[in-house]
Amino acid sequence: MEAFIQNWLPIIGESVIETFQMVIISLFFAILIGVPLGILVVLTRPGQALANKVIYQLLNLVINVVRSIPFIILLFFILPFTKFLVGTTIGVQGVIVPLVIYTAPYIARLLETSLLEVDNGVIEAYKAMGVKTRQIIWNVMLREARPSIILGLTIATVSLIGATAMAGLVGAGGLGDLAYRFGHLRYEVDVMYATVFILIILVQGIQSLGNRLAARLKKD
Amino acid sequence: MIKLENITKVFPSKNGNVTAVNNVNLHVKKGEIHGVIGYSGAGKSTLIRLVNLLEKPTSGSVSINGTELTTLSPEKLRQTRQKVGMIFQHFNLLKTATVYDNIATPLKLLGYDKQEVKKRVEKYLKIVDLSDKQNSYPSQLSGGQKQRVAIARALSQEPEILLSDEATSALDPETTNSILDLLLKINEELGITILLITHEMNVIQKICDYVYVLENGEIIEQSSAIELFTNPRKHTTKKFLDTISQRKLSVSLISQLKLNGTVTRLTFIGENTGQPLLSQVSQKFGVEPNILTANIMELKNDIVGNLVIHLVGEQEQIHASLEFLNNQGVTTEEVEGE
Numbered sequence: 329m330e331a332f333i334q335n336w337l338p339i340i341g342e343s344v345i346e347t348f349q350m351v352i353i354s355l356f357f358a359i360l361i362g363v364p365l366g367i368l369v370v371l372t373r374p375g376q377a378l379a380n381k382v383i384y385q386l387l388n389l390v391i392n393v394v395r396s397i398p399f400i401i402l403l404f405f406i407l408p409f410t411k412f413l414v415g416t417t418i419g420v421q422g423v424i425v426p427l428v429i430y431t432a433p434y435i436a437r438l439l440e441t442s443l444l445e446v447d448n449g450v451i452e453a454y455k456a457m458g459v460k461t462r463q464i465i466w467n468v469m470l471r472e473a474r475p476s477i478i479l480g481l482t483i484a485t486v487s488l489i490g491a492t493a494m495a496g497l498v499g500a501g502g503l504g505d506l507a508y509r510f511g512h513l514r515y516e517v518d519v520m521y522a523t524v525f526i527l528i529i530l531v532q533g534i535q536s537l538g539n540r541l542a543a544r545l546k547k548d
Numbered sequence: 549m550i551k552l553e554n555i556t557k558v559f560p561s562k563n564g565n566v567t568a569v570n571n572v573n574l575h576v577k578k579g580e581i582h583g584v585i586g587y588s589g590a591g592k593s594t595l596i597r598l599v600n601l602l603e604k605p606t607s608g609s610v611s612i613n614g615t616e617l618t619t620l621s622p623e624k625l626r627q628t629r630q631k632v633g634m635i636f637q638h639f640n641l642l643k644t645a646t647v648y649d650n651i652a653t654p655l656k657l658l659g660y661d662k663q664e665v666k667k668r669v670e671k672y673l674k675i676v677d678l679s680d681k682q683n684s685y686p687s688q689l690s691g692g693q694k695q696r697v698a699i700a701r702a703l704s705q706e707p708e709i710l711l712s713d714e715a716t717s718a719l720d721p722e723t724t725n726s727i728l729d730l731l732l733k734i735n736e737e738l739g740i741t742i743l744l745i746t747h748e749m750n751v752i753q754k755i756c757d758y759v760y761v762l763e764n765g766e767i768i769e770q771s772s773a774i775e776l777f778t779n780p781r782k783h784t785t786k787k788f789l790d791t792i793s794q795r796k797l798s799v800s801l802i803s804q805l806k807l808n809g810t811v812t813r814l815t816f817i818g819e820n821t822g823q824p825l826l827s828q829v830s831q832k833f834g835v836e837p838n839i840l841t842a843n844i845m846e847l848k849n850d851i852v853g854n855l856v857i858h859l860v861g862e863q864e865q866i867h868a869s870l871e872f873l874n875n876q877g878v879t880t881e882e883v884e885g886e
Contacts, residue, residue: 453640453698454654456600457705458629463657472644548643548687 346501350492354427362435370443377461391433399430399491423500438480442473475546482538549741550576555608568594570765581742583752586762592745600632633702637714639694641686648682651701672700692723712744728754749792761785777852778815793843809860815879816853833869835861
């Protein structure tokens with residue numbers, strides 16, 4: 329046991345750090361793109377504040393197209409775009425772009441669902457009070473949807489962790505890559521177990537954190 | 549104060565156009581409470597949303613305080629809306645905000661400074677009698693308390709007009725009464741003009757000065773509350789009146805009674821005009837009045853009495869008695885049997 333820890337701790341530690349790097353950086357950019365995208369989808373819906381059939385359907389199409397491509401294919405499919413954007417297609421840097429493109433539409437969809445759950449009556453009440461649409465988005469829609477948004481982001485983060493496992497294919501490392509290279513290719517079963525164990529803890533932790541945060545914000 | 553002229557609202561739908569509101573004219577004077585009553589689907593909700601342009605009219609004009617709303621820029625419309633408070637059947641409060649924040653948030657968004665916000669929240673929570681609940685969340689409140697918060701939220705903008713969209717429809721009878729009392733208080737003490745829609749005749753009875761009966765998007769009858777209660781003309785209006793008083797007798801009973809006499813409804817204003825008149829009739833004309841139903845309805849400003857009597861006697865004497873009653877200011881109406 330001690331020998332195992334001494335041998336593998338640095339490597340596993342490094343993988344954990346890589347996974348965290350990928351998840352945190354991609355999540356940040358995915359939120360930055362996904363949230364406005366989700367809001368826009370809701371607002372351009374027929375009957376909403378900025379109702380616009382063309383934009384609405386275009387956004388839906390884009391989201392659906394990206395969401396239909398499995399990550400492993402997306403990763404290679406957009407290689408030229410990745411190269412153009414960050415100058416490299418390998419390493420953590422190279423994998424961030426596909427991870428963001430993979431996660432952002434997912435977040436947009438989840439956000440859309442959350443926002444649509446907000447009681448239309450409250451929005452109407454604020455409109456009747458003469459509050460600006462922009463303020464209603466922030467102070468009514470996003471505010472009321474917070475618990476549901478947090479749960480959505482939790483789901484997105486967990487699926488993002490899953491996607492990072494494939495990052496090894498472009499040499500970005502991470503826990504998934506570790507399990508694959510050492511656990512599978514080299515039959516180091518212990519490493520496989522350790523990695524899976526860490527992943528389970530990670531996902532559990534994120535899910536309970538999300539649940540707890542959502543429960544605290546939810547008041548009904 | 550509020551003036552709707554020839555307002556029509558048509559909703560396009562797959563099966564052709566639906567006219568929700570058809571050529572409605574409505575004029576609410578300052579300081580009065582006007583009520584629109586109608587069954588579900590009559591167009592009430594659409595009508596009240598046309599007043600603050602939550603629904604845009606297909607044609608016609610909406611003016612508030614002489615300002616035509618339909619031609620205002622979005623920015624000017626927003627400013628006008630701030631002077632028109634609105635309350636709803638389902639309260640429409642922020643679930644994730646405390647009572648205090650539910651009232652404070654719109655004020656902050658409308659640009660009032662912190663001190664003014666605090667002052668107003670406290671003032672209006674006191675008016676609706678909920679000062680001790682300011683840190684509660686809506687889910688911890690009863691329906692009546694939620695509506696009070698919504699009323700405080702509407703009042704905190706110090707509007708001149710309050711629109712009430714079925715504000716008591718989700719409440720039990722006792723809570724309904726307390727909310728109606730609050731609306732009366734707001735009307736009397738703050739001088740706020742109120743336009744409400746409802747399907748409950750007791751709401752009209754208790755607080756309205758003037759009533760519109762809406763059916764299929766059209767106003768089929770309108771009059772002061774006292775006139776409507778003493779002299780309803782349309783069938784729908786009578787049906788609404790039947791919901792609050794025991795006006796209705798079974799057709800078979802009436803037919804049976806009619807074999808020897810008439811069944812007549814007497815309506816009079818004031819509380820004690822009915823009884824002495826009946827004994828006078830009995831003495832003068834030798835008829836026997838037998839009271840079948842009787843009730844007194846307290847309107848906002850008046851009291852209306854309602855008696856259904858069975859008059860037994862000679863045809864001629866009955867006729868003379870009814871004429872006598874008419875001359876004394878009592879409305880008489882023969883109740884139809886089969």
